[in-house]
Amino acid sequence: MPRKPKMTDEERRAYSAKMRGELEVVMDRAYGAMVASEEFWAAVMRTAANLTHTDRDDRSPANCMAIAAQCPNATHVLSSGDWRKVGRFPAKGSTSLRIWTPIKRRSEEGQEVTAAAADGGQREAASEAAEGETRKVSGFKAGPVFDISQTDGDAYEPPSAAPLAAEVVRDVLVNQYRDQYHEDPEQAGGFDFTQDAPDNAVRILLYGHAWRRITEVDAPLPGQHAAEVASAAHVAALILGINPGPAVMPPLAGIVTQDRKPPVHESAVRAIETGRAIARAVTTAAERRRELAVAG
Secondary structure (H helix, E strand, O other), rough: OOOOOOOOOOHHHHHHHHHHEEEEEEEEHHHHHHHOHHHHHHHHHHHHHOOOOOOOOOOOOOHHHHHHOOOOOOEEOOOHHHHOOEEEEOOOOOOOOEEEEEEEOOOOOOOOEEEEOOOOHHHHHHHHHHHOOOOEEEEEEEEEEEEEEEEEEEEOOOOOOOOHHHHHHHHHHHHHHHHHOOOHHHHHHOOOOOOOOOOHHHHHHHHHHHHOOOOOOOOOOHHHHHHHHHHHHHHHHHHHHOOOOOOOOOOOOOOOOOOOHHHHHHHHHHHHHHHHHHHHHHHHHHHHHHHHHHOO
């Protein structure tokens, strides 16, 4: 089969503008659904938990919103090139998902180039920018990726962390609460976690940690703070393999600001990043405990 001819610079710019326009429509659709549908809000939180990785950078919250709007049951998303590296390829007839990918500039040449893989958003771009003077992120463009459900090829099991027992997660969360907030969560809340089912104790503790991390100043509307806290705890529970409590949609429908992005964008970012941070702290501490036990 003959190769497709290379696009001219003008064709490439037109294609890039078309892709970006399609992604902006997707984002507008996502923002609308996030304040109108509890189910879709939960899908965004679930997507963020699914796309939190042990082997590479997480997908950015903005890209989790975009992916959820296009493929709400996505579990593992890569560019076509990265899928081919693991022996898989986009299935015939599948349509790529659009996400934000960084545009990079070679400072010594003054030319814009994009990442070889669609790595997906602001957090990933920031780490690239910190690498030095060689490449700097100058903006974002729309890039194509595929969920594993859209691919064929060799059997593939995405990398995942070793599962943690609920009792281990509970004990780590209790110790972290005492260390970070100088307060005993059982005494403060009138709980006896040794008498609770471990999963239930973890859900209570995740909510408590999220409540401490998300301030009411950042989520000032009635019901907003509690909704973001519940959603952050939901994300953390999913990442940690715990049956989660509900993800609660914040009451932000009809709220208009001068910002380009609607308030629900920042609300979702806070919930996702807080949930990920809590889960990351637990897994790091649990791994440290395991290492000390082996060494001892």
